[in-house]
Amino acid sequence: MMVRRLSGYISPIPILRENVVYLRIIIFLFLFCGGVFRGFGQTGSLDSLQELPEVVVRSKAQVGGPPANITGLEQFSSVAAALEQSGMLFIKSYGIGSLATPTFRGGAAGQTAILWNGLPIQSPMLGLTDLSLLPTIGFDLLAAVPGGRSAESGSGAVSGRIYLSSSSPPAGLRIQGGSTVGSFGYHSQQLAISNGNAKLRFQVNGQLLRAENDFPYQIRADLPTKRLAHAQQEQQVMQQTLVWEPNARHQFELHGWQQHTLRNLPPTTTQNRSEATQEDHIYRQQLSWRAQRTKSHWRTNLGFTHEKIHYRDPQILVDAPSAFSSLLAKVVRNQQLKHLFYSESGLQFIQSWATADGYRQAQQQQQLGLYQKLTTQFGQWELAATGRLELVDRSDPITVFHLQASHYFKDNWRLELRAGRNFRIPTLNDRYWAQGGNPDLQTEFSWEQEIALAKEIHASRGFGLVKINVFNRSVANWIQWSLQENAAFWSAGNIAKVWSRGVEPYLNWQYWHGGSQLKVTLRYHFILSTYQTAIQNPAIARGAQLWYTPQHQLTMHFECRRKKWVLGYTQQYVGATEGINDDLPGYHLAHLTAKWFPQWARWDGQFVLQVNNLFNANYRVTERRPMPGRNLQVGIQVGFSKANEKLPTKKTIP
Numbered sequence: 001m002m003v004r005r006l007s008g009y010i011s012p013i014p015i016l017r018e019n020v021v022y023l024r025i026i027i028f029l030f031l032f033c034g035g036v037f038r039g040f041g042q043t044g045s046l047d048s049l050q051e052l053p054e055v056v057v058r059s060k061a062q063v064g065g066p067p068a069n070i071t072g073l074e075q076f077s078s079v080a081a082a083l084e085q086s087g088m089l090f091i092k093s094y095g096i097g098s099l100a101t102p103t104f105r106g107g108a109a110g111q112t113a114i115l116w117n118g119l120p121i122q123s124p125m126l127g128l129t130d131l132s133l134l135p136t137i138g139f140d141l142l143a144a145v146p147g148g149r150s151a152e153s154g155s156g157a158v159s160g161r162i163y164l165s166s167s168s169p170p171a172g173l174r175i176q177g178g179s180t181v182g183s184f185g186y187h188s189q190q191l192a193i194s195n196g197n198a199k200l201r202f203q204v205n206g207q208l209l210r211a212e213n214d215f216p217y218q219i220r221a222d223l224p225t226k227r228l229a230h231a232q233q234e235q236q237v238m239q240q241t242l243v244w245e246p247n248a249r250h251q252f253e254l255h256g257w258q259q260h261t262l263r264n265l266p267p268t269t270t271q272n273r274s275e276a277t278q279e280d281h282i283y284r285q286q287l288s289w290r291a292q293r294t295k296s297h298w299r300t301n302l303g304f305t306h307e308k309i310h311y312r313d314p315q316i317l318v319d320a321p322s323a324f325s326s327l328l329a330k331v332v333r334n335q336q337l338k339h340l341f342y343s344e345s346g347l348q349f350i351q352s353w354a355t356a357d358g359y360r361q362a363q364q365q366q367q368l369g370l371y372q373k374l375t376t377q378f379g380q381w382e383l384a385a386t387g388r389l390e391l392v393d394r395s396d397p398i399t400v401f402h403l404q405a406s407h408y409f410k411d412n413w414r415l416e417l418r419a420g421r422n423f424r425i426p427t428l429n430d431r432y433w434a435q436g437g438n439p440d441l442q443t444e445f446s447w448e449q450e451i452a453l454a455k456e457i458h459a460s461r462g463f464g465l466v467k468i469n470v471f472n473r474s475v476a477n478w479i480q481w482s483l484q485e486n487a488a489f490w491s492a493g494n495i496a497k498v499w500s501r502g503v504e505p506y507l508n509w510q511y512w513h514g515g516s517q518l519k520v521t522l523r524y525h526f527i528l529s530t531y532q533t534a535i536q537n538p539a540i541a542r543g544a545q546l547w548y549t550p551q552h553q554l555t556m557h558f559e560c561r562r563k564k565w566v567l568g569y570t571q572q573y574v575g576a577t578e579g580i581n582d583d584l585p586g587y588h589l590a591h592l593t594a595k596w597f598p599q600w601a602r603w604d605g606q607f608v609l610q611v612n613n614l615f616n617a618n619y620r621v622t623e624r625r626p627m628p629g630r631n632l633q634v635g636i637q638v639g640f641s642k643a644n645e646k647l648p649t650k651k652t653i654p
Contacts, residue, residue: 074178075593075608075635077188077209079142079164080131085570085591087523087555088144089160091131092548093621096184096628097213097233097263100132104146105471106500106529106549107159111424111444115153116164117255117286119303119328122156124352124365127427133261133280134164137190138205138239141165146504147471148422148448151386151402154348154369158422158446158475159500166255168243169194169203171643178606178637185212186633201243209235217626218618219269228626230274231266235259250291257284268624276313283307296335303328322356324428344373358433365428367392382406392425398443412456422446426492430479436491444494446475462511469504474532483537495535498546502527517561525553538580548622550575552586566595579623587619606637 076082080100084091090103101109110127113120122129136142143163150157173195180188187210194203213231218224240256259282267274286303308323332346350367371388383405390398402420409415426441450471457464478496483489507522529549534542545551552575559568570591577584592611597604609632616630 074136074190074606074637075595075610075633076136077180077186077633078132079134079136079162082136082142083131083144083162085555085572086144087553087557087572088146090525090548090550090553090574091621093132093627094625095213095228095231095266096215097211097231098132098265098625099130101128102131102160102162103549104144104160105473105502105525106498106527106546107473107475108546110156110427111158111160111475113149113153113155113157113161114164115161116257116284117166117288117301118299118332119286119301119330120154120156120350121164121284121305123307123324123427124326124350125322125324125354125356125428127156127424127430130280131162133235133259133282135207135209135235135237135259137192137207137237138166138241138257139164140167146469147418147450148420148446148473149402150400150422150424151371151388151420152346152373154388154390155367155392155423155425158424158444159473166239166241168251168253169196169201169241171197171201173642174639176637176639178635180608180633180635182633183631184215184628185210187211188635190637196243199245203241205237205239207235207237209233209237213266213628215626215628215631217629219626228266230264230276232264233262235261249293250289253286253288253290255284255286255288257282269626270624274313275315276311278312279308279310281306281308296333298334299330299332301328301330320357322354322358324352324354326350326352340376342375344375346371346373352428354428356429358429358435360432360434363428363432365393367425380408382408386420390423392443395443398423398425400445412458414454414456416450416452416454418448418450418452420448422448424479426479430492433492435489436481438492441479441492442477442494444475444477444479446473448473457509459511461513462509464509465507467506469506471500471502471504473500474498475500480535482535485536495533497532498529499532500527500529502529515563519557519559519561521555521557523555527551527553545578547579548577548584550577550586564597564599566593566597568593568595574621582623584620584623587617588615589617589619590614602641604639604641606635606639608633608635610635 078100080091080093083089083102084093091100092103092109093100102112103109104112110122112128114122114129141163144160145163146160148158149161153161174193176192178190180186188207190205190207192203192205194201196202211233213233214227214229216225216227219226237259242254244252259280261280263278265274265276265278283306284303286301289300291298305326305328306323308321310321312319327350329349330346332344335343337343348367348369352365353362355362367390369388369390371386373384373386375382375384377383384403386402388400390400392398400421400423403418405417407415422445424444426443429437430441431437431439448471450469452467452469454465454467457466475498477494478498479492479494480496481490481492482495484491484493503526505524507520509520511518527549528551529546530543531540531546532542534540552573554573556571557568559566572589573586575586590613592614594609596607599605611630611632613628613630618629619627621627
């Protein structure tokens with residue numbers, strides 16, 4: 001039986017009452033920055049175009065145009081599944097439907113910033129977000145960007161960033177429903193409704209997901225096959241968007257995101273059975289106000305997040321509810337300065353409250369960040385510099401920066417140079433956990449350098465991009481839990497220094513002829529991420545590779561499109577990694593996808609067949625956690641559209 005009782009709830013009302021001063025300051029900033037927009041001149045679209053990252057997965061609704069342009073975000077069960085097949089980063093997974101965390105360029109999971117419409121959503125208690133909990137419905141853009149950008153995005157943007165974007169719905173009536181069934185009892189139903197005109201529009205998305213996840217697996221080739229038990233998963237998601245554009249200069253957006261996930265946690269390969277469960281409740285709301293004049297553009301975001309996690313394990317008598325709430329505000333101003341510089345100024349405020357059985361009392365954390373970015377062009381050089389000042393509680397100010405230079409040569413060659421200093425503050429668990437927390441932890445700081453050389457290839461029937469990145473990153477004050485000398489329990493400490501460096505070749509080639517298109521993408525990562533100081537317990541030698549960090553990762557993707565048909569094949573290789581208890585061998589995975597996009601007047605459809613782990617590989621991402629063999633999913637989506645008024649569909653990454 002799956003547990004449905006929930007405790008450990010933190011009401012946001014007393015929290016807001018206790019911090020009414022901060023709330024008034026944020027509301028004042030929000031209203032002031034919006035109020036100064038009065039009297040602006042006539043302008044065009046509210047969205048400023050920005051350079052898109054290397055890996056972008058878009059939904060069908062956002063891309064628009066003929067079916068041949070569709071990449072397909074809807075086919076993936078979660079953000080973790082979509083990013084895993086992209087090959088941009090390594091996903092550390094505990095199994096299907098279980099915890100999944102990102103690793104960019106040999107960094108820790110907490111060193112990745114995850115942003116929804118420009119505001120961070122990672123937990124202040126853990127410093128990370130479980131990607132398996134992030135659905136793909138309601139998002140029109142999912143982007144993965146490697147490299148540190150703490151100067152722009154704040155704490156945690158040390159090794160990379162993940163963007164989630166919910167766009168403004170188009171004018172007119174749109175109804176889209178779908179259902180996906182798959183192996184191991186997987187069922188998912190989605191429904192999306194949007195309507196409105198040029199001034200006022202809304203969109204509502206809902207999803208129900210259930211899965212048994214009872215796949216067969218083998219511990220060793222000489223042992224009989226077992227079936228994973230106690231791994232059921234249930235998830236309900238609801239997302240809403242309301243857009244109001246009173247005129248061409250102003251836009252208001254209200255976003256809501258409610259989610260409930262209940263998971264039974266299966267036993268490891270060394271356990272006979274498990275009774276552990278985890279229940280997650282997520283409430284996220286955002287209000288944004290954008291305005292634009294001839295040479296400047298303002299964006300003001302106000303957000304509130306409340307998350308509850310309840311972990312239970314009757315076998316060891318554990319009943320551990322925990323919860324946190326965060327109030328977020330961000331104001332960004334973009335301006336052209338006399339045709340010399342493009343300026344971006346930003347102010348970000350985060351107030352977090354958290355409670356857990358592992359804390360002696362409820363804890364709070366306050367962050368205030370101010371950054372300035374200047375971009376200019378000098379001949380064939382494009383230069384950018386960003387500086388940030390961050391205040392965390394009453395500690396000393398944190399200063400970081402990022403420098404970038406791009407040079408354009410003849411014959412479509414491009415040279416990119418980047419350097420910067422990034423940071424990550426300790427999590428609330430690192431500082432305040434009753435057994436092992438360390439209030440005196442120092443902030444992690446890193447220095448990063450990167451050089452990239454790219455070449456664009458243009459042909460009469462094709463286009464190609466060849467690129468190679470070389471990066472180097474050194475992290476000081478690395479926070480790690482370990483067993484200190486003469487201690488009876490593990491504790492957090494700044495005990496390590498980690499050096500990450502690597503080479504990332506990339507190739508993309510697209511060829512088209514008539515109504516057909518062929519796309520080939522090759523991506524390889526060679527990453528060394530090693531400890532520069534030895535650790536006694538757990539025993540880690542100086543120069544050892546970080547746990548669960550493969551040195552080699554190769555992804556090859558082939559896609560053929562013909563009229564309303566798409567056929568895709570992905571081949572991946574992940575090299576051997578070191579684990580806590582055992583070393584894990586490398587493995588190969590193959591995925592096959594077939595899509596058909598019929599259209600009938602105002603109706604359109606999408607039929608998807610996806611076969612994962614095509615050759616039934618037996619592999620582990622983390623030791624003692626089995627992974628599924630060959631499995632398939634079949635999905636169908638049908639949509640009805642009735643245009644009212646056509647609006648621009650441009651989208652920006654906040």
